Every structure is written in structure tokens, then in C-alpha cells.
Amino acid sequence: MTKQLRFTTETLTPLFKSSIGFDRLVNEFFNDPGFTNAQTGYPPYNISKDNDDIYEITLAVAGFKKTDIDIELENGTLIITGKSEVLDSGEKEYLHKGIAERNFVRTFKLAEYVEVKKASLEDGILRVSLFRNIPEAMKPQSIDIS
Numbered sequence: 001m002t003k004q005l006r007f008t009t010e011t012l013t014p015l016f017k018s019s020i021g022f023d024r025l026v027n028e029f030f031n032d033p034g035f036t037n038a039q040t041g042y043p044p045y046n047i048s049k050d051n052d053d054i055y056e057i058t059l060a061v062a063g064f065k066k067t068d069i070d071i072e073l074e075n076g077t078l079i080i081t082g083k084s085e086v087l088d089s090g091e092k093e094y095l096h097k098g099i100a101e102r103n104f105v106r107t108f109k110l111a112e113y114v115e116v117k118k119a120s121l122e123d124g125i126l127r128v129s130l131f132r133n134i135p136e137a138m139k140p141q142s143i144d145i146s
Contacts, residue, residue: 043100046058054130054131055129055132056127059080062124068082068083069126076110077109078110080104080126081106082104
């Protein structure tokens with residue numbers, strides 16, 4: 001029997017002792033409908049980080065063409081939708097059917113200043129490159145003492 005963890009803003013009170021301004025982030029996180037609604041495991045994906053400012057989302061989308069996939073960015077949420085044109089006509093009898101060939105929607109909440117750099121589809125792998133573009137005014141500065 002597994003115990004489900006429930007996080008609330010009260011359980012994160014120790015976080016607020018040593019941080020300032022993250023309350024908005026926590027509220028957005030817990031009020032995001034995509035967070036509470038469990039997504040299916042399809043299609044499988046990876047999220048990688050090349051260095052501090054470059055990320056990549058990789059989805060296994062075998063059988064999908066470029067025209068079957070739509071990528072949108074809306075209010076800081078990256079939405080990847082796939083609509084399969086393959087319909088099971090019932091003409092074949094499958095002894096094993098392991099290729100999903102079904103529609104999907106994957107959503108990813110992006111942090112502030114994260115931008116989509118490019119997207120590519122090759123050999124059934126969709127790669128979405130992301131870049132964190134922090135404005136100069138937000139980067140660390142050295143202050144001279146006079």
C-alpha cells in the first residue's frame with residue numbers, strides 16, 4: 001500500500017524562512033491544473049540540461065510526421081500535441097500491438113525567461129531546445145565599495 005504525499009503551502013513554511021518572493025511560484029505550482037491532473041506515460045520523454053542555460057525536451061514519437069505534431073507556448077506553458085492519422089481499420093489481426101499510435105498532449109511549465117530555441121523531428125525523436133535568456137539587469141553584479 002503506497003501512501004500519497006500531499007504538499008500544501010503550510011508544509012513548505014520552512015522554505016519561506018530563508019527565501020523571499022517564491023510564494024508566487026509555489027502558488028502557481030499548486031494551482032496549475034496540469035500539476036494535479038496526472039498525465040499518461042505516453043509518449044515517453046526525457047528532460048536534459050547541457051549547461052546552466054540550455055535545456056532539451058526529447059519525446060519518443062514513433063510514427064508521427066511533422067504535420068501531426070503541434071507545439072505551442074501559452075502563458076509560460078509549453079504544450080506539445082500529437083494527432084495520429086493512423087486509424088485501426090480492423091483489417092489486420094494483431095498478434096501483438098505495442099506501437100501506441102494514439103493522440104497525446106504533453107505540457108511543461110517553463111520558468112521565467114525560458115524561451116523555445118528550436119524544435120526538430122528526426123527518426124521518431126522530437127527534440128525541443130530551450131534557452132534561459134536572463135536579462136543583463138537580472139544577472140549577478142559586482143558592487144565596488146567606495
